[in-house]
Amino acid sequence: MTTWTATPQTSTPLTYAQWTSVGSPWPESVPWVPGSYVYKWDTNDQIGLIDPAGAYHWLSFDEWNAMGRPWPNVHRDQGFAKLTRTPDIARMTSLGSGQGYRIDYGTWASENWPTPISVTRFPGDAFYRNRGSDTIWYSGPTMNRPVTLDEWIAAGSPNPEVRTSRIPGEGDGILTIAVYPDTQQEVRRTSRFLDRTNWLVANRDALDLRFVNHTGDVVNWDTEDHAQYEVASAAMAPLDQAGIPYSMSIGNHDSMATGEGGSARDSKLTREYQRTTTTFNSYFTADRFGAVRGAYEPGKVDNVYSTFTAEGHEWLILNLELWPRLGVVDWANQVVASHPHHNVIVSTHSFLESDGRIWNDCAPTRCSYGDASPQYLFDNLFSQHSNIKVVLSGHAGWALTRTAQTSSGTKAFYLTTIHSNSTNPLRLLTIDVNADTIHTEVFGVNDGYDFGDRNTLGGFDFVE
Incomplete structure (x- = not known):
């Protein structure tokens, strides 16, 4: 000392x-x-x-x-809770509104096994059944699954609401994927981050929302009390409770590389610290994301892929770390090649520059304080597979769309980097598998501000 x-x-x-x-x-x-x-x-x-x-x-x-x-x-209005009838524990981000998410044993152990409260119901949870079915489902912070008769009785035998469909809009060929930009300006003294998520949950059916992706810089920097991660975690929790799968790419501000105030934590160790993502992985886990099927490193979400089925097609969301290690690029090639019937959407924090070009102001395999440059990714991954349809990125610029015609087909590149101090930008990708098109728009959820990147692209030839 x-x-x-x-x-x-x-x-x-x-x-x-x-x-x-x-x-x-x-x-x-x-x-x-x-x-x-x-x-x-x-x-x-x-x-x-x-x-x-x-x-x-x-x-x-x-x-x-x-x-x-x-x-x-x-930690007001926060803590750990479990249903009396199940062993699953939820990390509650808002006890009053019932917002939280299920955690695994490792996450609970990392918090030193705090004693959870036992409850019979959570605020805002629901028992429901689909029209034409007698199966009763429970939706709450710890699970979204059918319940047994004993579990239903233990909860007080509540009358289930009748829902028309678990996947509204299935069969019309149209689905939506939502994309969060850098949210680093939304994790201090503002509800804008949470407002965006609540809007998506409230409009899930109207949008036919199937997946949510974040392109990185979730927070601005980490502190001893992890205050910004607490805000970000609470802001994503409504997706957990609604059962909407999502994934998040890790930006430079989400690692140990960025210190308080936004500058390098230690300029001599920035390269090493960029791969130090302990705090991020303690708040955001594969189990929490909901649809992760594989990871480059066990127990980490720095590089993961998620899958889901929608409109008669298979989809794969591949999240890669910032300027990924070459081993990660090799792994990503294997993932895409082994899923030839999946339409792949890649998310990585840095790819396009503000003028729309692929950022290439660094060495191909030692880019800035990372490894593979965006151009290296394009040459050795994105352009090599016909089932890669979309690349999402943030980090620099504003909001723009670019396309590339490669020997493996049409690729769409969407950049969404809006460090807003006033609103909460959101990009929507509305995919029509019958017309082989993607329509996109970027707007502020709270004020409706149009960020000008509204277009429809075609010729994607989605794989089946």
Whole structure:
């Protein structure tokens, strides 16, 4: 621990080598390490501590008392909950409105196994059945599936609402995919991020919405309390509860590379830190995304692919890290080649420049503080497969559409990078498989502002 006069104490965890290099001094026992974060959830009385090394610990009363009884940072209206009739645990982002998402054991363990509250129902959940069917479904933060008779009785035998279809619009050949741009300006003191998601859920049937993708820079930078990730997580939670699958690409602001204020956290380690995405992966998981079928690295969502079926066609959404490692590019080629009957949409944070050209101001295999350049991706992945139809990106520019005619067919490139301080831009891709067209528009959800990129492209020859 290092102390400066008239400033708060700070601490740095030491490796064994660092400790021995300074003479192996015997550590002093203290009630707590300066720089630790003390907190509690709204769902239990446990007071937790996260030390500067990232270790979690639940405090006993004696430990808390020895620390001087510091007042914890209370995560209001948030916590962990489970239905009394199932073992699944939900991370609740809003207890009052019932918004949350199911977590796996690893995520629960990473939070040091906080005790969940048990409830019979969540606010806003639903029991329903499809018209013509006697099967009762439950939709809530922990699941969207048919329930057993015992589970239905345990919930109080609620009268299920009757729904006409689980997939409105199926059979007309038209579906919609929504694309979030950089949301880094929407994670501090604003509801714009959440408003966009709520609008999509409310308009799901009208849009025939099948999938949501985020092109990266979900947050601006990470902090000790992960405040911006809390906002982003809560903003995506309505998709979890509605059962709408989604995926997110990782931008430079979503990794350890970007420090507080938006500059490099450590300019000497930026390349290494760009691949350090621990916080992102603790908030956004494959299980939460809902349709992930494979990943480059187990337990991480930096590079994943998701699949779904719509309008008699198979679809594959491939999310790649920023300026991906060459091994990732090889893996992506294998994924696309092994799914020849899927129409592939690729999402990666950086591809088009603001003037519409493929960004190529870097070495092909050592681009900026990453690896494969956008041009390398085009030459060695996007142009090589006839079933890759769309590439989505953000990072630079505004909102524009470009196409390319390659030997493997028509490709559409959509750039959506709007760092708005006033509204919440959203791109919609309306796909017509019968006409082989994609119509797109970009607008502000809260104010309806038209960002000018409205067009319809054809000739996609969607595979079946």
